[in-house]
Amino acid sequence: MAHAPQIRIPATYMRGGTSKGVFFRLQDLPEAARVPGAARDALLLRVIGSPDPYGKQIDGMGGATSSTSKTVIVSKSSKADHDVDYLFGQVAIDRAFVDWSGNCGNLSAAVGPFAISNGLIEPDRVPDDGVATVRIWQANIGKTIIAHVPITNGVVEETGDFELDGVSFPAAKVQLDFMDPAGEEDGTSGAMFPTGNLVDDLNVPSIGTFKVTMINAGIPTIFLNADAIGYKGTELQVAINSDPKALAMFETIRAHGAVRMGLIKHIDEIASREHTPKIAFVARPADYMASSGEPVAAEDVDLLVRAMSMGKLHHAMMGTAAVAIATAAAIPGTLVSLAAGGEARNAVRFGHPSGTLRVGAEASLADGQWKVAKAIMSRSARVLMEGWVRAPADTL
Structure with a gap:
């Protein structure tokens, strides 16, 4: 043969x-x-x-x-x-x-x-x-x-x-x-905030209406408040990835958010965009145990963030989503900024399932539009x- x-x-x-x-x-x-x-x-x-x-x-x-x-x-x-x-x-x-x-x-x-x-x-x-x-x-x-x-x-x-x-x-x-x-x-809008708003009400039939920040920086990302979807922001992978109903909920919210962001025309098209947009949820600082077994103290972070990638909770944080976090944290009024205390800042340290990460962004308001010159992050x-x-x- x-x-x-x-x-x-x-x-x-x-x-x-x-x-x-x-x-x-x-x-x-x-x-x-x-x-x-x-x-x-x-x-x-x-x-x-x-x-x-x-x-x-x-x-x-x-x-x-x-x-x-x-x-x-x-x-x-x-x-x-x-x-x-x-x-x-x-x-x-x-x-x-x-x-x-x-x-x-x-x-x-x-x-x-x-x-x-x-x-x-x-x-x-x-x-x-x-x-x-x-x-x-x-x-x-x-x-x-x-x-x-x-x-x-x-x-x-x-x-x-x-x-x-x-x-x-x-x-x-x-x-x-x-x-x-x-x-x-490849999006239909080059704007940082595709809807023109820092916070929107996103209606997701059969699930609910949620406050969201939809931002296009680093990667298109949809941010929700953790408590709005029944979480604390301290969750590790097993809490979500072992729950089929939770995974389906996140994917449905992601699909409706993608439509609102102008990335797709109908929710059925979300299957062709597994990588984007990302969906993440944020919360105020709290103590928790990272997946490594090391404790993360509330006083060591500005906020908590958990993000989904390819349909599952990420074990740490995607780099592009970290850019979105840094950018949103630098703009007062976004859900990310509010979770971090609400004040203007050019750097933020957030807690994720594996520990913490510090990222920065240079944001400015000109002619009523927010601009970000750059976001900075260190990796290896x-x-x-x-x-x-x-x-x-x-x-x-």
Whole structure:
């Protein structure tokens, strides 16, 4: 019986923030997969191990969670004043679908290090010792990210003492500046607040009407108050991910919010947007025990946030959602700001299931419109494995 041989493709398996994924240089992909379309999606699905009806991604590189079912394609930039183009693909686990509608803020931290280590940055841009500045064009949403990558002896620094809740081991810190993070290219509105309001009443038939802040910064995000949906904001993954009714409720609210934000025209279209918008709930500070077993004290945080990703409660916090949190916290009157005390602030520390995270944003009001120059967040990144990834030749 004839069998299809496997092809091998240069790839790097990297952790960025609290996510990990398979990174490719565009030039290394098979020719058919160098352009958007069915061939590219089919290849990435096969590499990650989807669709998997067992939900484990055993026959691929994925880790069967939204944080570990990810792919990245990097190339020299086609944009002026940028070094590289970065394209992110969120791979569904149980169905044949790659969502290109948004960015991954966590993996953004690994793009600069990957680009430097793989020859996509001119050598004279990389100091022998110091910090290399990499200007990244985030192609999914048409935004600029500036990565500040530590360099020692001319190579990317990966080990260090920077600790990030949700990651087991310390590493070197990579600061990310998300420039002008409001709006996205594929939405019908480039406004930070698509409805024009800081808070809206969102009517969800058969569930209720909720106060929500719908913001488009970093990634489109719908914020609710925890107590409005029966939670305290201290919940860990098991409390929600083991409750099918809760998961269905969040997905229904997300669908109706997506319609109000102009991201889809009908709630039935939400199946084509698993990655965006995100939905999160906020609460005033309270003591709780993080998933690591370490206590988080109310006085150590400004508010509590729990966020859903790909239909499940995230184990920590998505990087792009952290940008949305930072932006909303900087604007008095949003639900995020109110949960944090209501005053104007340029930085906020919030509690999530794995611990805490500090993020900042520079917001200003001009001509009645809120603008955010940039949001700032520190993450870490590390190469886990490099070489070749294999896929059956008949995948393409």
